[in-house]
Amino acid sequence: MKKNFKKSITNAVNNSILTGALGKFSEAYKVNRAKAYEGIDFEALRQIIADRKAYAATHLDALAAAFTINAEAQGAKVYKANSAQEAIDYILKVAKDNNVKTVVKSKSMASEEIHLNKHLEDIGVSVKETDLGEWIIQLAGQKPSHMVMPAIHMTKEQVSDLFSKEVDERLSNDIPQLVEVARNELREKFIAADMGISGGNLAVAETGSIVLVTNEGNARMVTVLPKIHVALVGIEKFVEKFEDIVPILTALPRSATAQLLTSYVSIITGATPNTDGTMKDLHIVLMDNKRTEMANDPKFAQAMQCIRCGSCLNVCPIFRLVGGHVFGSTYTGGIGTILTAWFDKLQESEDIQGLCIQCGNCTEVCPGKLDIPEMILEIRRRLVLEKGQPLALKAIFSVVNNRKMFHAMLRTASLGGKPFTKGSYIRHLPLFLSDLTEGRSLPAIASVPFRDEFKKIKQPKCDEKIAFYSGCLIDFAYPKMGLDLVKILNKAGYEVVFPLEQTCCGAPARYNGAYEVAANNAVDNIKALMKEDVKYVVSACPTCTVALNHEFISTFESLGQTEHIEEAEKLAAKTIDFSVLAKMLIDEGRIKLKKGQNLGKITYHDSCHLKRTLKVSEQPREVLKKAGYELDEMFECDMCCGMGGSYTIKLPEISRPILERKITNIKNTGAPLVAMDCPGCVMQIGGGFDQDDAAVKVKHTLELIAENLEDDN
């Protein structure tokens, strides 16, 4: 990671104005978005959008041809720009040919993508951004920090200073007055402008229409007052049919700003009359700039389904801490990382791709059904292919690749960690490792791993068998969880088998782009777990469950390895997360909990992979209530705890404040106990409470079930 990138992160997370504004916004957004979508079947809506946009992405040439014919039939001039340079050259030519001196612009990310303002200014054209946020950014000489709210990182005081300088008069900090200043200043520019430049939220092939969705009314000024209108539209904005506007127009304002509809939507089809009775000189520039290439890549074609609402930014636990500037490019956040990798180049995304913690929040709200975390993993994989793994990681993964060596190392680590261990936690590590234990302790590696403890268990004779996949954390850091699991399943009448050849699930390797290592891990595990015929393969770590359930197969697919896919599919079909199995066995009466207990208040933390990949959230809650706990939901119960595997090691400066937020939300419930179903979250949150004054116990749900089993089951 580059030093200045790390520095920009440190600056951002310590910028209380930025994190305060973004934090408040993200909290309000969640509530307001839900309200805006009341009465709408979001899943059905986004399926339609994804389908329509996917259709457009696979028919780009045909739609461009149809659009051109239809728009030109209505008097527009349509130019297809294959590259950024072609788009720039064309627009500069239109400006020169018409002796354009002044331009007013409404918001267009595509124009920022190609740095259009600078090119126009270089030939002596004065360009004014007229969207209030964009104008503020232009006056400040900055880049937008958010796709929809470009100046969200600035205070009214800073805006007042900027405007005061611009109008040469000391202004107050009153927001309505500042808005009035913008209205008056920019009104003159609109009236005088020779050319208006807009973007386009949609381009409709069958009618040749462009659609502009705005709130301030500036896009109407830009398209009505100047005699020349240039609309710069990325070809990802195509839809085939006029009626395709409806679903997108239903989702875009709700997802972007939690509005039912923006103040203005303009559907412009061809040239319209000017104020002097002449017809508008309308130029529509359809810009490719590597979009076709992206649409042709099977892993990234789905990025063409993006409608640029920015909701992935609004729900991202990382974005609300760092804002847009650390992304260093036009497009920010998760989607920005992907667009930067394509529109600039893959290398440009090297640092920023690491910001994604893979929590999956964005996948739940994306109206285009993009799987941004998945695409970011693919970027990681390709970066590793291109540049190789950093040395330190390479060393780690060469160990993880070899089960015996890996497990031997973990055993040694138990001894190596001793000098720093206090109770069951490592509180302080020396030197450069100290960041790891700042604000959070690490679990000490257990002196006896689960695999050794397991051999000592005397299990009752049972007819049915379940294989236990422990994952590294339960095996080497939390063996008691494994013992509890065996106890519970034995009482339910299952014998537990524990194939010793099982190894790391491959998630760490996969999330770091080391797919070969992940594939080797997968093969080892498939062999180990499919050896004996069992009813289920159970895991009590959702990250491992996801690996067994989904990722073995997708890793093989990414690498084009077909040899083990069939076995992987069989394993996937047998794999079950413990949270689901426990609920099932309780319902079936096979697990009996003590009756009539009043165990007091508890709060529950949803783990990312459990909630968003496995779609499990109700089962553990019901189990806890059934055991006799009174559930008190914390604020943002399903927000990531900041663990993210090696994320805590790579970006502790981001992981830490996310954890602090989680700790605060847990404490605010007043519950003395927090449950979760992921040992990784137990490690992160437990480690956080180890360095906090509050006496809150952090438990895996299975530990609580084990504590409350009926005695003679």
Added chain:
Amino acid sequence: MFDKFKTRAEAVSSEVYRFKTGTEALEFIVSFLKKEGVSDAPKSYALWADSPFLKGVDCKSIESDVPGLKFEVTRELAVDSLVGISEMAYGLSDTGSLVADQTKIEDRLVSTLPVIHIAIVGTGNILDGKAEVFKKINPGNSRYIAFITGPSRTADIERVLTIGVHGPKRLIIVFVDDMGGAE
């Protein structure tokens, strides 16, 4: 339908009125213009874009009743107007929006530049929502289809909602029951 429209429109700061007849609506608009201080001076004009509503209305006598009110819409006058009046074809009850073909420049000028926009709509033309209106509008013969939902707004400074940026600061919607459908 009307009630739902009114609730949704008022939620986005539109001001909604309803009259039984065109005559009553006209009386309301005239008194509104007077109350808001329309006069024959720059920044105080009212511009009324021609529309079916004005059929049979004695524009000359209203002009002489309200100095500053003009039925001839130009860019220069629009820039200096306090109020713009136009007819909009449809209301959408699920979002409180108005929809019209604004290909005629006069319709765009009076709904874009003035401080206050008065929109006249037939009460019978309130539709459920976008899906319905998209069956009625046709970009083949309407080159500028406008959706207007409340006055112009921004939250670009500290996320504080502020009404009235570049477009109108107030949107007055006048429903008229006895107006024929726009079709």
